[in-house]
Every structure is written in structure tokens, then in C-alpha cells.
Amino acid sequence: MNKNKKIPFKTPEGYFDSFEDKLMDKLSKTESTIPKDSAFKVPDNYFESFNESLKGKLDNEPKVIPLFPINKIMSVAASIAAIALIALGYNWNSSSELGFNDLANTDIEAYFENNDFELSPYEIAEVLPVTNTEYSDFLSSPIEGDNLLDYLNENVSDFDELNIEDNE
Amino acid sequence: MIEEDTLVLDLKTKSKQAVAFEVLVNTYKERLYWQIRSIVLSHDDANDVLQNTFIKVYKNIDGFNGDSKLFSWMYRIATNEALNFIKQRAKLQGVSDTDYQDKLLSNLEADVYFEGxxxxxxxxxxxxxxxxxxxxxxxxxxxxxxxxxxxxxxxxxxxxxxxxxxxxxxxxxxxxxxxx
Incomplete structure (x- = not known):
């Protein structure tokens, strides 16, 4: 709607809301040397037959069935623990508990190497608190401030990607 | 077209799940396919990732809490699946992600489903x-x-x-x- 009563013209509804996008699109397409067709094709009737092949795969998905019921395992484990406790004698005052520090670094590395967590480095970064981690802990040589600035200058095109507010 | 809320509800209801899933696949398979294909480049890989995406959606629909649109949620899964697929393939072949992508590009010239x-x-x-x-x-x-x-x-x-x-x-x- 025209807010200026003196001008008798109107614009289509939502014209100004979408103007910027349209302009940007047009700007990027002007004298464009970039073809619009990506040239990727699919086999004939691929999408028509996709549902069937998906159904086949879903039906063949392996279901996880426990080899032994958990209750049975628990009772067996409890019996073994009780027998071992009596047979060996339990030292109640023992202070030698295994902790994270007892793990060899190679074991930890091997664990991460051999287990697929389906986590991208970004996802891991999201749960890793930056404040509690010193970069020097996992860098063999310290990064010079100038090198860091050069790197950011050359590689960060989108300031939002740094998520500075989130990590403050 | 079926309302998104109804579709999600049907997907979470055992008796209506099969029909709802069919609707879901029919509605989104093409759009998700092209998103995946743009990342993995080859049709065969895109097909594998698309199937895995829908299987993941099917198995995890109960965890979808409606914080985002169903379409955005599925698109995110498809994108992550495709990116992880590239990373896993590169790891399997013992090369960097960049080297693996270079290999994909060189395969493109001989790809029968690339008519560029x-x-x-x-x-x-x-x-x-x-x-x-x-x-x-x-x-x-x-x-x-x-x-x-x-x-x-x-x-x-x-x-x-x-x-x-x-x-x-x-x-x-x-x-x-x-x-x-």
C-alpha cells in the first residue's frame, strides 16, 4: 500500500520485501558465464522405481537382537563377581582405582581411530568447550599471532562462520 | 498436499506409518537427491546416500520434535550424510578429502550420467x-x-x-x- 497519499501509484503486494533478493539474483546472473544447468542426469525411471528399492533396503535392514537377555547376563555377572570376591578376598581399603589418566595415549587414539562416531569436526567442536581447552595442549608448535591473522584473512570469507558470540 | 503436522503425526503412529512414509518419500526424494548429488557427484553414490537418508529419517522420526520444519530437518540429515560419505570414502582409500574430491571430478568426464x-x-x-x-x-x-x-x-x-x-x-x- 502506498503510504504517501500524494502519489497515486501502487506496487504489487510484497514488492519491496522481495526486491533485494530479486536484485541480487539479477546482479549475479547479469553477464553470467555460469551455466544454469548442472548437467547431472539420472537413469531412466530412477525416481519412479526409487520407492521399491528403498523398501527392499528397509526390509533388509539388520535388526539388533541381543545375543543374551540382559537379565541373564546381569545374574551371571553378579554370581561370578560374588564368587570372585569370596575366593580372592576383597581389599576394601584399596585406593588404586583405574582412572582416565591410566589410559595410554595410544589406546585413546586407537579408540577414536577405530570407532565411527558419525560426528563431523564441527559437531565435535560444538561440544568441546573452548574456554577449558588450551590450544597448546594439542599443537606441537605454538601459533604466532601474525600467522593466525594471515590465516583468518585468507581463509575466512564469512564472518558468521567464526561463531564468535557463541564462544564468548 | 498433506499438512506437515499431520504427516509427522502419521509417521509416528504405527498404523499409519507405512502410508505416511510413502508420502514423505514421494514428496521429498527428488529435492533431497539433487542436494546429495551436488555433494557426492556420482549417481550411484547419491542413490546410496539418499536411501540411507530416508532410512535414518524413518528410524529417527520419533526424535523429531518440530523445532524446525520437517523438510529442513531432512535436508540437514541428507547434507550431513553426503558430507560424511565423502569423508568415510576418503578415509577408506587413505587419501585426504580434497584428493578424494579431485578423484570424483576426474571420474565425472567418463560418467554416463553427466552430460556436461x-x-x-x-x-x-x-x-x-x-x-x-x-x-x-x-x-x-x-x-x-x-x-x-x-x-x-x-x-x-x-x-x-x-x-x-x-x-x-x-x-x-x-x-x-x-x-x-
Whole structure:
């Protein structure tokens, strides 16, 4: 709607809301040397037959069935623990508990190497608190401030990607 | 078209699940396919990842809490599946992600499902040089013609940031194609 009563013209509804996008699109397409067709094709009737092949795969998905019921395992484990406790004698005052520090670094590395967590480095970064981690802990040589600035200058095109507010 | 809320509810209801899943697959398979294909490049790989995406959606629909749109949620799963697929394949072959993507590009010339001319092949090579985020934004905006608001919800990035990424990508691609 025209807010200026003196001008008798109107614009289509939502014209100004979408103007910027349209302009940007047009700007990027002007004298464009970039073809619009990506040239990727699919086999004939691929999408028509996709549902069937998906159904086949879903039906063949392996279901996880426990080899032994958990209750049975628990009772067996409890019996073994009780027998071992009596047979060996339990030292109640023992202070030698295994902790994270007892793990060899190679074991930890091997664990991460051999287990697929389906986590991208970004996802891991999201749960890793930056404040509690010193970069020097996992860098063999310290990064010079100038090198860091050069790197950011050359590689960060989108300031939002740094998520500075989130990590403050 | 079936309302999204109804579809989600049906997907979570055992008796209606099969029919609802069929509707879901029919509604989104093509759009998700092109998103995946733009990342993995080969049709066979795209087919594998698309099937895995729908299987993941099927298995995890109970965990979908409606914080985002169903379509955005599925798009995110498809994108992550495709990116992880590339990483896993590279790891299996003992090469870096970049080397693996170079290999994908060189396979493209012999791919029967790629009917590109020289300029289209050059464009794919140019796209491969972009940082991951710019690559995703460019493919989603330019080829799939998605709205910035939709991309924003999928990639969890501000519309302003996306616009900057997109225009930077266009600039780099034009430069690459001009130089080559």
C-alpha cells in the first residue's frame, strides 16, 4: 500500500520485501558465464522405481537382537563377581582405582581411530568447550599471532562462520 | 498436499506409518537427491546416500520434535550424510578429502550420467575449489533455487551471512572460469 497519499501509484503486494533478493539474483546472473544447468542426469525411471528399492533396503535392514537377555547376563555377572570376591578376598581399603589418566595415549587414539562416531569436526567442536581447552595442549608448535591473522584473512570469507558470540 | 503436522503425526503412529512414509518419500526424494548429488557427484553414490537418508529419517522420526520444519530437518540429515560419505570414502582409500574430491571430478568426464559440455565440467571443477560452506550455499541457491530463509534454517546460518557467502562464491567462480 502506498503510504504517501500524494502519489497515486501502487506496487504489487510484497514488492519491496522481495526486491533485494530479486536484485541480487539479477546482479549475479547479469553477464553470467555460469551455466544454469548442472548437467547431472539420472537413469531412466530412477525416481519412479526409487520407492521399491528403498523398501527392499528397509526390509533388509539388520535388526539388533541381543545375543543374551540382559537379565541373564546381569545374574551371571553378579554370581561370578560374588564368587570372585569370596575366593580372592576383597581389599576394601584399596585406593588404586583405574582412572582416565591410566589410559595410554595410544589406546585413546586407537579408540577414536577405530570407532565411527558419525560426528563431523564441527559437531565435535560444538561440544568441546573452548574456554577449558588450551590450544597448546594439542599443537606441537605454538601459533604466532601474525600467522593466525594471515590465516583468518585468507581463509575466512564469512564472518558468521567464526561463531564468535557463541564462544564468548 | 498433506499438512506437515499431520504427516509427522502419521509417521509416528504405527498404523499409519507405512502410508505416511510413502508420502514423505514421494514428496521429498527428488529435492533431497539433487542436494546429495551436488555433494557426492556420482549417481550411484547419491542413490546410496539418499536411501540411507530416508532410512535414518524413518528410524529417527520419533526424535523429531518440530523445532524446525520437517523438510529442513531432512535436508540437514541428507547434507550431513553426503558430507560424511565423502569423508568415510576418503578415509577408506587413505587419501585426504580434497584428493578424494579431485578423484570424483576426474571420474565425472567418463560418467554416463553427466552430460556436461566443457564449460559445465569447468564449472564443477571451479565449485570444487570453494570452501565447503560456500559450495553448499552456491549449489542450494543457484541450482536448486532455494530461498535464503530455507537455506538459513538448514545450514543454521544468518541470511546475511548466506548472501555474503553466495556472492563471494559467484565472484570466485566467475574469476576461475575467466582465468581457465
Amino acid at each position: 559440455d566443457e564449460i559445465q565440467l569447468q564449472l564443477q571443477k571451479a565449485i570444487a575449489t570453494l570452501p565447503e560452506k560456500q559450495k553448499l550455499v552456491f549449489n542450494m541457491k543457484y541450482f536448486q533455487e532455494m530461498k535464503y530463509e530455507e537455506i538459513s534454517e538448514i545450514l543454521n546460518t544468518s541470511v546475511g551471512g548466506l548472501k555474503a557467502s553466495y556472492h563471494l562464491a559467484i565472484k570466485k567462480l566467475k574469476q576461475y572460469l575467466k582465468e581457465d
